[in-house]
Amino acid sequence: MPSTTAAAEKLLLQMVDDYTQREISPQDMAMDAAGDFPEGFLAKLTETGFLGIMLPQEFGGAGFGPEVTATVLNHIARGNASTAVTLEGHFKTIDQILKFGTPALQKQLLPSATERIFAFSMTEASGGSNPMGISSTATREGNHWVLNGDKIMITNGGLAEVYCVLVKTAPHELSVFVVDQDMPGFSFGKREDFIGLRGTPVGEIVMDHIIVDDDHLLGKVGDGGLIGDSAHDDARILMGAVLTGIMEHELKIATDYAKERKAGNTPLTDLQVTHRKVADIALRKETTKLLYQRAAQLKAAGQPYSEEAAMAKAHGSRAAVSAGDDTLQILAGYGYSREYPVEHLIRDARAMEIAEGTVEKMRSAIATAEFNK
Amino acid sequence: MKIVVCIKQVPETNDVKIDPVTHNLDRRGLAGVMNPFDKNAIELALTLKDSRDDVQVALLTMGPDDYAESLREGMAMGADEGYLLSDRAFAGADTLATGYVIAQALKKIGDADLILFGRQAVDADTGQVGPIVAEFLHQPQITYAASLRLSGANEVTAERLLEDTKQTLVAQLPAVVSVRSELNTPRYPTPRNIQLSFAKPLTVWHHDDLDLDDSRLGQAGSPTIVTKVYAPEPVKRELTPLTGTPSDAASQLITALKNRQLI
Numbered sequence: 001m002p003s004t005t006a007a008a009e010k011l012l013l014q015m016v017d018d019y020t021q022r023e024i025s026p027q028d029m030a031m032d033a034a035g036d037f038p039e040g041f042l043a044k045l046t047e048t049g050f051l052g053i054m055l056p057q058e059f060g061g062a063g064f065g066p067e068v069t070a071t072v073l074n075h076i077a078r079g080n081a082s083t084a085v086t087l088e089g090h091f092k093t094i095d096q097i098l099k100f101g102t103p104a105l106q107k108q109l110l111p112s113a114t115e116r117i118f119a120f121s122m123t124e125a126s127g128g129s130n131p132m133g134i135s136s137t138a139t140r141e142g143n144h145w146v147l148n149g150d151k152i153m154i155t156n157g158g159l160a161e162v163y164c165v166l167v168k169t170a171p172h173e174l175s176v177f178v179v180d181q182d183m184p185g186f187s188f189g190k191r192e193d194f195i196g197l198r199g200t201p202v203g204e205i206v207m208d209h210i211i212v213d214d215d216h217l218l219g220k221v222g223d224g225g226l227i228g229d230s231a232h233d234d235a236r237i238l239m240g241a242v243l244t245g246i247m248e249h250e251l252k253i254a255t256d257y258a259k260e261r262k263a264g265n266t267p268l269t270d271l272q273v274t275h276r277k278v279a280d281i282a283l284r285k286e287t288t289k290l291l292y293q294r295a296a297q298l299k300a301a302g303q304p305y306s307e308e309a310a311m312a313k314a315h316g317s318r319a320a321v322s323a324g325d326d327t328l329q330i331l332a333g334y335g336y337s338r339e340y341p342v343e344h345l346i347r348d349a350r351a352m353e354i355a356e357g358t359v360e361k362m363r364s365a366i367a368t369a370e371f372n373k
Numbered sequence: 374m375k376i377v378v379c380i381k382q383v384p385e386t387n388d389v390k391i392d393p394v395t396h397n398l399d400r401r402g403l404a405g406v407m408n409p410f411d412k413n414a415i416e417l418a419l420t421l422k423d424s425r426d427d428v429q430v431a432l433l434t435m436g437p438d439d440y441a442e443s444l445r446e447g448m449a450m451g452a453d454e455g456y457l458l459s460d461r462a463f464a465g466a467d468t469l470a471t472g473y474v475i476a477q478a479l480k481k482i483g484d485a486d487l488i489l490f491g492r493q494a495v496d497a498d499t500g501q502v503g504p505i506v507a508e509f510l511h512q513p514q515i516t517y518a519a520s521l522r523l524s525g526a527n528e529v530t531a532e533r534l535l536e537d538t539k540q541t542l543v544a545q546l547p548a549v550v551s552v553r554s555e556l557n558t559p560r561y562p563t564p565r566n567i568q569l570s571f572a573k574p575l576t577v578w579h580h581d582d583l584d585l586d587d588s589r590l591g592q593a594g595s596p597t598i599v600t601k602v603y604a605p606e607p608v609k610r611e612l613t614p615l616t617g618t619p620s621d622a623a624s625q626l627i628t629a630l631k632n633r634q635l636i
Contacts (some may be wrong), residue, residue: 004571011446011567014406019561049563062564114565 009068012053016075019048025079031199032344037082042117042159045083052114054091056098059110067296070241074289077245078252081348082199084245086117088238089155089200093118093164095234097178100218100227105178108215109162119160120231121151121205129361131174131228136167136207138177145217147177147210150189155355157203158188164231165207166224174224178216185210196347233309235356237299240292240312243320246349247285250320253342254278254327257334268330277326284319291315307369313352314362320349376418377431377485378452379475379506380411382443383496395592396599397465407443410491412450412559414552417521418489419451419560425523429453431482435463435474441575448570449562455573456482460580465592468497472505473589479510481583487529490551492517500551507549514549515542521550 023045027038045051054069055061064072069091077084094113097106126133136149151157151165161181169175179186189204218227255278258268268274295308324346328335335342353359384403392399415432422428432447434440435458444455458478466474479485488510493500500516507514515521515531519539524530529548533540544550562570580590588594613629615622630636 007442007445008567008571011442011449011562011570012564014446015449015562015564015567048561049565053564057565057568060565062568064564064568 009064009071012062012064012068013071013075016072020076020079024076024083028080029341029344031080031082032341035193035198036201037086037199042086046115049114050087051090051117053087055094055110055113059106060114061110066237066299067293070237070292070296073238074241074245074248074292077242078248079245080199081242081246081345082197084242085197085239085351086156086159086200088235088242089119090117090160091238092231092235093120093160093162096120096164096176096218096227096231099230100176100223101178102215105215109178109180112162116161117156117159118162118164119154119156120164120235121154121157122166122228122231123153124149124151129358131166131225132172134166134168134174136165138167138169138175140169141211144211144213145177147179147185147207147212150204150206152189152204153192153202154205155200155202157201157205158191159201159203163205164218164227165205166228169221169224173222174228175221176218176224176227177212178218179205179207179210179212183210183212194351196344196349196351198344198347229306232357233306234299236309236313236362237292237295237305239352239356240288240295240309240316243313243316243349243352244285244289244292246320246345247281247288247316247323250323250327250342250345251278251281251285253340254281254330257331274330277330281323281326284323288312288316288319307366310357310362310365310369313356314359314366317349317352317359321346321353324349374421374425374428374486375431375482375484376421376428376487376489377433377479377482378411378414378418378447378489379433379502380415380443380447380491381408381434381494381496381502382406382436382440383408383494391602395465396602405439405442407446408491408494408496410493410495410554411443411447412491413554413556414489414491415447415450415452416557416559417552418487420557421487421523422451431456431485433475433478433482434458435466435471435478438577441577444575445567445570446562448573448575449567450560451566453573455575457575457577458583459577462580462587462590465595466590467595467597468499468501468505469596470590470592470594472502472509473594474583474585475502476506476509477583477585478578479506481578486546488512488547488549490549492551492553503549503551510547510549512547512549513544514551515544516551518550518552519556521552521556 052061053064053072057063073084073088124134138145138147163179164176165179166174166176185208187206189206191201191203194202258274261268291312295305295312298305298308328342331342334340382405385406390399418430422430430452432444432452432455438459441457448455458474463474490503504514517533518531519534521529521531527546528543530543615625
């Protein structure tokens with residue numbers, strides 16, 4: 001008999017595959033066209049318990065570990081990447097509250113994470129790759145902190161109800177606080193009109209004199225850089241999983257089409273040029289899968305995983321764009337048509353060459369880690 | 374109130390091979406999933422559980438050890454406990470021998486008010502085990518229920534869809550009911566309930582745990598003999614069109630039937 005853990009994970013993935021096939025995949029094209037999740041889509045996802053997959057059982061979640069959580073997003077992304085990325089943004093935020101939140105904050109907030117979406121926000125108008133350039137602030141007034149500023153391009157911005165926000169607590173000091181949409185002074189701003197991952201809302205929040213107590217500070221004052229890096233690391237593993245799912249979708253489209261289509265009298269499956277492209281797509285998919293799984297294994301084992309997480313995203317994002325390009329070329333005119341999903345898979349994958357740190361920053365992080373060995 | 378839902382694990386694939394010796398389905402080595410129609414029976418039981426405080430839902434299946442996976446899935450949907458009947462002596466059973474063991478297990482469970490089945494299993498497609506269990510237990514049975522409600526302290530009312538009418542049946546409890554797949558949409562097991570399902574009781578009963586007549590078990594206790602499995606050739610029939618007005622067509626039909634001495 002398999003272990004209880006293995007049996008539970010098998011049952012979970014069976015349910016996820018069933019749910020993805022019946023509830024998520026059929027909405028993929030419509031979601032891209034509408035630029036939003038369909039009505040009732042997130043309510044059913046929430047009701048079915050997806051928001052609590054990695055939340056510890058003591059807070060009402062299922063308590064699955066990093067490896068199976070990443071695999072779940074991999075499987076969901078086979079049907080639709082936006083759904084997987086919305087969950088990625090939620091999970092990475094929960095992870096930071098678990099790592100750096102006080103017990104009181106965890107007890108207050110985390111039970112609601114099975115029903116409310118959480119988000120982590122770093123970027124401001126000054127850019128996403130320059131944390132010290134932000135202008136949002138938290139100032140000490142009496143026993144409280146007062147938060148002011150605008151945060152933009154937040155994954156799940158406008159949809160999430162709880163936000164971890166990176167602010168300055170001194171000119172060269174970054175800290176992270178947790179704010180709730182119900183707090184006085186909180187408001188939503190502009191929603192971005194991005195070309196990919198169009199189901200996932202990406203938007204702005206405005207903090208106008210939001211007052212929070214010390215329990216809403218993650219870690220210590222000045223830990224902002226550390227917590228931001230941690231959030232990036234956790235997100236990058238999950239993005240590697242999402243990118244693997246996109247490539248599995250691309251590979252299926254490419255092979256299904258090649259098995260049916262002829263060029264003249266020659267089946268596409270008999271052409272070396274098709275072999276080359278299909279093999280490259282499969283190689284890119286499999287290498288990304290190994291990278292994200294390796295990073296997730298290290299995380300589960302309590303080992304450092306920052307470099308491996310950066311590798312999963314740096315390799316996976318370009319790989320998925322290239323795999324999409326090869327898929328498009330196999331389908332030729334049909335691949336270039338909006339009637340088929342290939343073009344939107346390329347746009348979806350392209351987002352992850354930028355989000356959670358550009359691929360250029362990933363390479364810099366990988367190189368630095370290698371120099372330090 | 375105790376509801377027992379009898380479920381089956383079936384091969385995940387439609388590409389099931391036939392054993393060349395026994396001509397039975399060869400399920401060896403195939404990954405299994407819960408029979409999809411059984412999820413409708415579980416959903417019905419859970420809906421009744423949701424509507425009252427006193428309902429306990431148990432699942433019962435017969436098969437190898439790995440059939441426990443389907444019991445866990447049903448418990449993750451919300452059932453309270455599971456029973457697995459597993460013994461080499463039960464292997465090779467047809468619907469009669471299967472129904473016998475299940476009925477004996479239900480007698481041991483003892484206090485089931487309502488016993489539910491899906492309409493049929495997708496691998497063998499017989500739909501026979503439910504009615505056979507009802508006969509062994511001498512309980513009233515309703516097959517292919519399209520709706521079901523508890524209509525009194527000790528009775529259920531079910532609706533059956535017949536060719537051109539609906540039939541409403543009332544049965545005293547305890548009773549056996551098989552349900553149509555159109556009855557409901559089964560819920561998904563939630564991730565949390567999947568984890569929690571492993572803390573729910575799963576009882577495994579072997580041959581010696583039940584009061585059984587060995588002559589009724591397994592292949593030896595199965596009167597069904599599969600001599601050949603084949604897809605029948607479609608029969609081409611001669612068609613005689615009836616033409617003209619409805620009255621003309623009726624006359625032609627009566628003449629044709631008289632000529633063949635059918636009326």
